[in-house]
Amino acid sequence: MLAFHYLDHVHEATLKTFDENIPIIATPEAAAVVKPWNYFKTISLSHDMDISAKTWRSPELHPENLPDWLTVLRLPGHAILNYSTALIWTHQTEDNEEVHETILGAPHGTYLDQGPLDAFINAEPKTEILALLHGLKESYGITGQTTLGAKSGLALYRKLGGAKIWITSHDDDLKYSGLFLYITCTTDLPRSLQWALDEERAQNGESKEVDVPNFTRVPNGGAVVLE
Helix, strand or coil: CCCCCCCCCCCHHHHHCCCCCCCCCCCCCHHHHHHHHCCCCCCEEEEEEECCCCEECCCCHCCCCCCCEEEEEEEECCCCCCCCCEEEEEECCCCCCEEEEEECCCCCCCCCCCCHHHHHHHCCCCCEEEEECCCCCCEEECCCCCCCCCHHHHHHHHCCCCCCCECCCCCCCCCCCCCHHHHHHEEECCCCCHHHHHHHHHHCCCCCCCCCCCCEEECCCCCCCCC
16 A cells, blocks of 8 residues: 655655555555556555545545455645544454444544545444554654644544554654755654553643553554554
């Protein structure tokens, strides 16, 4: 799944280490980068959820070549970096009840007042947030904050009504160098979930116990089973 089109996300040499027969789901911008390589045999486009949408299950939002039980949507945010991606799995329970479970990724964070995010949360049929993929560190550049970090992730977790698990993503300890990154004043500020919880408690003036996310880090090459 290629949810973003900057070249560090669609690095040709890296992606070509994968088998050409692996189906690709990509945003239109990412697909425009990889299609000229003439390498991957199947490239399906994901679509953006509109603020006026009442359902995420409409045919025009469903990527071609994907089975009915799998949907991928992009939820645009206030800036090009601050989007979310929803991967929705539809399946039957043992009681033959249809359920919809979502993995929601917001690698750089997103403002909570964005229309597409609200549209997805309010859309029918309702989905259960199986996992939230969101980083902890804050990133800044010459234009301001680009990665919103732990505090924003916790606020998104609350807005979603929680998630079974919060998996940190896009949270590497990076060392920046080079003229461009120097000019753009790119820098990271490490944060923790406990810091975000303390900030939330101080802001709300609450002394009662609050829901603490089930938070985990998955190492490179590792795995976690979502239940």
